Amino acid sequence: MRARVTIMLKPGVLDPQGEAVRHALASLGFQGVEAVRQGKVIEIDLAEEDRAAAQAAVEAMCQRLLANTVIETWRIEFPD
């Protein structure tokens, strides 16, 4: 089954990448862009078919590798 992990910086953590995008959009003439935050999304195809087991495995992957637990939050979804 496929898991989708969305990882964003925690609120309050400076996001220079998002800020750069906001500036670039303004430079291109896009009006009314108030804030931009950039994060990453990781799609993982798992052999595991049990939803609860997959959720636990992906949670462990986030804690150990995918996210920086100090400055990032994550959300795990199963789109199918």
Place this chain on the structure above:
Amino acid sequence: MRARVTIMLKPGVLDPQGEAVRHALASLGFQGVEAVRQGKVIEIDLAEEDRAAAQAAVEAMCQRLLANTVIETWRIEFPD
């Protein structure tokens, strides 16, 4: 209103970042990870309140700045 843009490499485009994550997960002992694709997510807070106008604006932002139209696809959502 807030728009969320998810940008992924098109199917068939080599994803070395995702491949590196897959290897790292295997090295850490995570079993049954068949494939990993990594993309980015951009959350944009817009002054625009009309959904259709916001959709059109964000579509233009993707075409002009946010995505590489040759190798990437994107999905625009309005989570609220």
